[in-house]
Amino acid sequence: MDFANDAFQFYTIHQKDHHGGDKAMDPKHVYANTTNPSICPILSLGVYWLMFPVDHSTSGGRLFPGTSQYERFRKLFSKRLLQDKDVLVALENNGLHVGDLGTHSIRKGSATYTASG
Incomplete structure (x- = not known):
């Protein structure tokens, strides 16, 4: 840095x-x-x-220490979804479950949106 x-x-x-x-x-x-x-x-x-x-x-000189940021994010993401009744209803109405959702689109989509201005 x-x-x-x-x-x-x-x-x-x-x-x-x-x-x-x-x-x-x-x-x-x-x-x-x-x-x-x-x-x-x-x-x-x-x-x-x-x-x-x-x-x-x-x-170890890392800005954000830890070894499994992806897994930590995935767990928190799933936990938050499980706490929101509206999200659960919307998923159910579309034939989906919390476990069907991944983090790739959130992580990569937001980065693309930010970088594109």
């Missing part, structure tokens, strides 16, 4: 087109949203760090 001018820069090692992770990639840039703090990524990261201080001795 680094700051360059008014952008927060970070490097991703694992990308779809480069699975080895053995060479540096071009940095991704994240900018503050000064007109709408409720969706500002820089402010959100600052609040996250205040709530969960980074301990590099236990996190």
Whole structure:
């Protein structure tokens, strides 16, 4: 991670087109949203760090420690769906169950929407 001018820069090692992770990639840039703090990524990261201080001795230098983020997200996603009666009724009306839903469209769809402006 680094700051360059008014952008927060970070490097991703694992990308779809480069699975080895053995060479540096071009940095991704994240900018503050000064007109709408409720969706500002820089402010959100600052609040996250205040709530969960980074301990590099236990996190291995990772920003978000943990080993199975996908599984953790899937469990929370399913649990939230089970708590919402309207969602359960809508699923049932369409012949679906909570277990039929995956997380790919949520994770990838939101990233695509965000990146497309």
